[in-house]
Amino acid sequence: MFLTIIFFNIFIGTLWSIYQQRFTSRAKKFNKFPGAPIYPVVGNVFEVLGDLDGVIERVSEYISKYGRCCRVWRLNAPYIVVAEHRTTHQLLSSATHIEKGLDYDVLRKKFGDGLPFSQGDKWRQDRKQLNGGLKPGMFDGFLKVFNKHGKNLRNELGKIEANVATDLHLLLSQCALGIVYESLLGRKNISASGKIESDSEIAQSIRKNADSVKGSLLNPWRVLNCLSKLTRRKRDEKNSFNGKVIKEVLQYIKEKNETEGEEDGEIRCLLDILLETPRSIQDIADHVKNFLAAGSDTTSNALNFTLYLLAAHPLHQDIVAQELCRIFGEQGIQDPISFDDLKEMHYLEMCIRESLRIFPPVTNITRRIKQDVKLNWCDLTIPKDVDVNFSIIHLHRDPEIFPDPETFNPLRFTKENIAQMPPSACIPFSAGIRNCIGQKYAMIEMKVILALVLSEYVVSTNVPQKDVRVTYGFITGPSQPLYMTLTPRKKV
Numbered sequence: 001m002f003l004t005i006i007f008f009n010i011f012i013g014t015l016w017s018i019y020q021q022r023f024t025s026r027a028k029k030f031n032k033f034p035g036a037p038i039y040p041v042v043g044n045v046f047e048v049l050g051d052l053d054g055v056i057e058r059v060s061e062y063i064s065k066y067g068r069c070c071r072v073w074r075l076n077a078p079y080i081v082v083a084e085h086r087t088t089h090q091l092l093s094s095a096t097h098i099e100k101g102l103d104y105d106v107l108r109k110k111f112g113d114g115l116p117f118s119q120g121d122k123w124r125q126d127r128k129q130l131n132g133g134l135k136p137g138m139f140d141g142f143l144k145v146f147n148k149h150g151k152n153l154r155n156e157l158g159k160i161e162a163n164v165a166t167d168l169h170l171l172l173s174q175c176a177l178g179i180v181y182e183s184l185l186g187r188k189n190i191s192a193s194g195k196i197e198s199d200s201e202i203a204q205s206i207r208k209n210a211d212s213v214k215g216s217l218l219n220p221w222r223v224l225n226c227l228s229k230l231t232r233r234k235r236d237e238k239n240s241f242n243g244k245v246i247k248e249v250l251q252y253i254k255e256k257n258e259t260e261g262e263e264d265g266e267i268r269c270l271l272d273i274l275l276e277t278p279r280s281i282q283d284i285a286d287h288v289k290n291f292l293a294a295g296s297d298t299t300s301n302a303l304n305f306t307l308y309l310l311a312a313h314p315l316h317q318d319i320v321a322q323e324l325c326r327i328f329g330e331q332g333i334q335d336p337i338s339f340d341d342l343k344e345m346h347y348l349e350m351c352i353r354e355s356l357r358i359f360p361p362v363t364n365i366t367r368r369i370k371q372d373v374k375l376n377w378c379d380l381t382i383p384k385d386v387d388v389n390f391s392i393i394h395l396h397r398d399p400e401i402f403p404d405p406e407t408f409n410p411l412r413f414t415k416e417n418i419a420q421m422p423p424s425a426c427i428p429f430s431a432g433i434r435n436c437i438g439q440k441y442a443m444i445e446m447k448v449i450l451a452l453v454l455s456e457y458v459v460s461t462n463v464p465q466k467d468v469r470v471t472y473g474f475i476t477g478p479s480q481p482l483y484m485t486l487t488p489r490k491k492v
């Protein structure tokens with residue numbers, strides 16, 4: 001009897017799945033997109049899933065078989081993978097398609113309802129208010145912080161033994177986290193080495209959280225896995241990432257109240273802006289968690305990849321070094337870098353943009369389509385309630401737009417070449433009204449840090465670029481350390 005009930009349920013479940021995948025009006029429109037044969041219940045999950053380090057390659061294969069705008073059934077959930085600029089531009093430039101897809105549910109549970117994950121009116125109001133925290137008037141203060149932490153990093157790099165190949169990622173992430181911590185969250189408990197004194201419980205929590213969600217984005221089995229972890233998380237809430245951030249926020253409010261009325265000439269930080277409107281402590285903590293993660297992991301991975309690419313391509317590194325020498329003279333960077341100096345760093349900026357193209361720290365983003373969208377370059381319609389995954393890394397490697405896409409060539413980003421590029425062909429910071437709020441901040445930060453490092457050291461590597469693989473996650477990094485050697489420039 002028991003077995004009969006089980007078989008009956010499996011039978012009904014399979015029929016239901018066949019109906020969902022083939023006979024609903026959504027499925028009929030969706031299945032017009034090219035894609036692999038559909039199997040009841042599992043759909044196409046086995047085509048793209050598997051070990052995390054190989055997802056990029058498997059998606060590349062799928063795209064080469066079915067095209068740059070193709071369909072995937074993840075169980076019964078329809079999913080369009082987009083890696084071409086026309087669909088990307090049409091959807092991301094619209095103010096309608098700003099809701100995040102199912103992929104973000106796992107992240108939302110970890111990081112709360114901060115800016116990257118909130119929806120509807122909450123997102124609109126928060127974004128409007130937080131834009132004020134990153135407006136031009138704030139950048140003088142940010143620049144001081146970038147300079148201070150950049151110099152700390154330069155000193156830390158000086159302690160690495162000469163000619164020893166080293167993974168710089170930890171130092172770069174401590175630097176990037178210290179910057180966000182101080183400039184956006186007004187916390188100054190930074191030690192002389194540039195590390196946050198409490199390190200780095202919060203830093204460790206961010207890394208742990210980021211690691212645990214890696215891969216859950218594409219993998220339905222991992223979603224289930226995460227749910228079980230969440231129940232465990234509830235039990236030791238006090239020691240969780242969330243608990244630690246709440247403690248920091250309460251401490252900040254206490255210190256702010258104690259020093260109220262005192263003019264200390266310090267910059268107004270993002271937390272001050274959040275505190276201007278009535279919010280629960282949890283809501284503030286959610287924003288803080290998101291800014292800590294979105295503002296540090298992304299930038300540190302971009303710095304790591306850019307340094308690596310310059311190490312692997314010494315001719316381009318020489319051009320950057322000459323540019324810095326022209327701006328700062330033979331003696332290197334003595335005074336804090338100013339906005340005028342930054343304006344002169346054209347080649348360095350082109351190298352950063354090319355690095356963000358080849359190794360975008362956010363490899364893919366997802367939007368939930370809320371109404372049917374007829375694509376303006378072909379005869380296909382994306383039905384409503386479908387998730388569209390913009391595979392930024394594959395979009396950036398479209399050979400029709402970027403010939404020889406894996407070659408590091410910063411000249412792709414001269415002013416003239418950018419003007420020729422189709423809109424939305426290169427979008428490391430996403431595009432449209434839901435783009436990265438920290439884009440300008442990140443670009444200035446990276447230029448300051450890289451100028452300070454590259455004016456002092458020659459970076460080299462033995463890791464061939466063809467061996468570098470990236471993990472597929474929300475924020476991604478190299479799957480193996482990018483070992484680099486630093487030699488003081490004066491000794492070369």
Ligand code: HEM
Nearest residue numbers: 115116294295298299302362365428429430436437438442
């Ligand atoms: C190289 C560095 C960075 C890259 C490549 C990057 C990339 C991105 C991308 C692709 C998105 C869109 C995500 C989506 O649509 O799902 C995004 C959103 C966001 N980023 Fe960045 N980011 C960087 C640095 C930063 C920094 C420094 C901050 C903070 C100061 C920041 C804060 C945010 C926030 C809060 C959002 C959500 C915006 C919203 O939904 O309105 N990011 N970022």
